[in-house]
Amino acid sequence: MDFSKLYKARYSVRAYKSDAVTKEALDQVLEAGQFAPTAANRQPIRVIVIETEGREAELQRIYGRDWFVQAPIVLCVCAIPEKAWYRKQYDEKNYADVDAAIVMDHMILQATELGLGTCWVGAFDPAAARQVLDLPEGVEPIAFTPLGYPDDEARPKKRKALDDLVTYDHW
Numbered sequence: 082m083d084f085s086k087l088y089k090a091r092y093s094v095r096a097y098k099s100d101a102v103t104k105e106a107l108d109q110v111l112e113a114g115q116f117a118p119t120a121a122n123r124q125p126i127r128v129i130v131i132e133t134e135g136r137e138a139e140l141q142r143i144y145g146r147d148w149f150v151q152a153p154i155v156l157c158v159c160a161i162p163e164k165a166w167y168r169k170q171y172d173e174k175n176y177a178d179v180d181a182a183i184v185m186d187h188m189i190l191q192a193t194e195l196g197l198g199t200c201w202v203g204a205f206d207p208a209a210a211r212q213v214l215d216l217p218e219g220v221e222p223i224a225f226t227p228l229g230y231p232d233d234e235a236r237p238k239k240r241k242a243l244d245d246l247v248t249y250d251h252w
Contacts, residue, residue: 088190089238091190092198092238094198094227094229094233096148096231097148097152097227099151101153102152102153102197102229106195107154107228110191110192110195110197111188112191113191114158114184116187117180117184117187117188118183119176119183119184120165120166120180125165125166125180126177126184127161128188129159129214130154130156131155131156131157132154133152133155133227134153139213140155142206142209143210143213144202144205144206144225148200149225149227152198152229152230153228156185158181158185159181159216159220160177160181160220161177161221162221163219165177177221178223181223181224182223185223197229199226201226202226203223203224205222207222210225
């Protein structure tokens, strides 16, 4: 699949089959995250692979939608801010969140190419995530996604016109 077909094919899946994701497919998705660019190549992230079977109730404490635990796997991308690059010469902007977002984006695009579905979840309970995943101090959960085979169909995408999103040379 060429890249333009890939990013147009990706959609937020909200219904999943219970079919297992092969280790090979999971490894390809994780490798895409490994190869994602991060600021100064620090890779201040950790991906947690969570098998949903038998953990549905506790995972729904993190995000309460039924479809969140339908897939056999949920991925969580965590950032480790103290290991991230930051823009020290100007405003000390820490890039951990940006790096984590790039990692998630690479993984969901790889999943799409493999015929797997994902749905970027940011509206989760961070305190529940910390507790359920036993996150150490200094590690922040940034985003979750189920990972499995879609049991729904993509709807037409609504996007703003390019002219509403892009300017040239100045605001």
